[in-house]
Amino acid sequence: MALLKRKIDAFLAEWKANPDRKPLIVKGARQIGKTESIRQFARNNYANVIEINFVEQKTFKDIFDNGYEPDTIIRNITLKRPGIEFAEGETLIFFDELQACPDCATSLKFFKQDGRYDVICSGSLMGISYKEIESNSVGFKDDFEMHSMDFEEFLWALGYSDEQINGLYQHMLDVTPLSNTEMNVMLEHFGEYMVIGGMPAVVNSFVVNKNYSGVLKMQKQLLLDYEEDITKYAESLDKVKILNVYRKIPVFLGSDNKKFRISKVAHNARNRDYVGVVDWLANAGMVNVCYCMDAPELPLGGNFDPDNFKLYFRDTGLLIGSLDDEVQDDLRANKNFNTYKGAIYENIVADMLYKQGYALYFFRNEKSTIEMDFFVRDKDSLIPVEVKANDSSTPSLNKLIDKPDFGDIKYGIKLGRRNIGWNGKFYTFPYFLAFMLKRWLKERNS
Secondary structure, three states: OOOOOOHHHHHHHHHHHOOOOOOEEEEEOOOOOHHHHHHHHHHHHOOEEEEEEOOOOHHHHHHHOOOOOHHHHHHHHHHHOOOOOOOOOOEEEEEEOHHHOOHHHHOHHHHHHHOOOEEEEEEEOOOOOHHHHHOOOOOOOEEEEOOOOOHHHHHHHHOOOHHHHHHHHHHHHHOOOOOHHHHHHHHHHHHHHHHHOOOHHHHHHHHHHOOOOOHHHHHHHHHHHHHHHHHHHOOOOOHHHHHHHHHHHHHHHOOOOOOOOHHHOOOOOOHHHHOOHHHHHHHOOOEEEEEEEOOOOOOOOOOEEEEEEEEEEOOHHHHHHHOOHHHHHHHHHHOOOOOHHHHHHHHHHHHHHHHOOOOEEEEEOOOOOOEEOEEEEOOOOEEEEEEOOOOOOOHHHHHHHHOOOOOOEOOEEEEEOOOOEEOOOEEEEEHHHHHHHHHHHHHOOO
16 A cells, blocks of 8 residues: 555654653544554654554553553563564554553553653544543643545645645635636546545555546445444444444435434434434544534534434545445446435535534524534634535525624635635635635634
8 A cells, every 4th residue: 555645644743853742642433544654654753663453462461460660561562572672762662453452541651751762552433432541641641533534635645735735725815716727627636535535545546546446345345344343342332223323324314404313213213212322423433423503603512402413424435335336336427426415515524624623513493494504613703604516596695694693603605616706795615625614714814
C-alpha cells in the first residue's frame, strides 16, 4: 500500500517538537489508517521503535502485572523479546490495539514522569470505555481522534498540493467564482470521493488502479468486518439490536424525512429497549448522529431533542457499499447522485462537518413548513446550511433568514452544484468546498 499523506502527520510532528510532550493516545474507528500513520512517523523520527500489538501478541498483556514503573515494564518486555534496545531519548514505544489491554493506559502517567521514552498508544473506539481509560493518567497524556480520509486528504492522494488547495480556499475567502475548469475537475473528483469514501485501503486501490475495480468488494468487506466487530465487542448490549439499527440506516436515509424511527427497526421495537444502542454505534466511530433542534436559535448544544435524530454513516463510501447493486451501477456509470432522495449528499456533508469538529443539528418544525439540513455558527450568529441535490429553490433557507422570529440567524449557506456566490442573504458554495467551512467562518471576519 502506498504511503498516504494524512492530517495526523502534521499533528505528530508538532507533538514530537514539543519538549514537554506527553504520552499520546490516538483513537478512532477501525481500519482508518491509525497504525500505518504511526508506523510511518516512527520510522522517520526514531532510531528504535518497539511496537506491541495487544490483539496479535496477547502474551504481552501481562507486562503491567508487576507494576507500572517503566523499568518494570521494560524488564518484562525484554524477558519476552530479548535483544531489543531501549535507548534513552531515541526510542518510541508503540502500544497498538489499546482496547485489548486497558491497563496500559495507567502506565502513561509513569512514562511521562520518567521521561526517558516516548509512548504512543493506538486503539479502536469499539469495545472500550474511553471514559474509563481517560480517568487514568489524567494530565499526563494527550489524545487525538483520527477519522477516515476527508476530501482534502483524498486530493493529496490524487497528487494535489497544499498550494492548489489553498487556491480554492482563496476563492471562498474572496467570494469569487471558480473557473469552469476548476469547477468541473473538482466536481468530478468529488463524485469519485462520494463513491469511494475515505477508507485508506479503498482510496489507495482507486489511486493505484485509476478505476473503481474492486472498490465495491472492499466496501462490502469493510461492512462485514464492522458487523463482525459489533458481535465481538458489544458485550453489555444486545448485539442483535445494534446490528438491527446499523443495517437499517440506509432504509431511513432513503425515506423522505430521513428521521430515525425505532418502530421501523424491528417489530414492536420501543425506545426503552434500545437505550444505549445509538450511543454505542456513535462511540464506535460507525455513525454520525444529527439531532433535531427545538428551535433554530443559539446555543446549539443545549437546544435539541435527544429522541429526534437522523443517523448517517461515518464514511459515505460505506453508505454506497450498503446500497443495492443497481444503485451502485448507476452511481459509477452515470454519476447519478440525485437518486436516493439526496441522502448521499447529506451523508457526505454530515461527515465533512463532523471531521471539522462540528456537532450535527437539523431543524424541522411541526408543520414541516421549515426544514433545514444542518447548522453551524460563527462568533455571534447561527448559520443554517442547506444541502441541495439539485438546483431547486430554497424556501426554508429564505424563511429562516427573513423572518424576525429567528434573530440569531443573519445569513445562510447553500451547498450544491453551484459556483461561489453571495446574493445578500446566503452564500453558495460547491459541495466539495464544505471541508473548509470552519476555517472560512473563522477567518472571514478576522
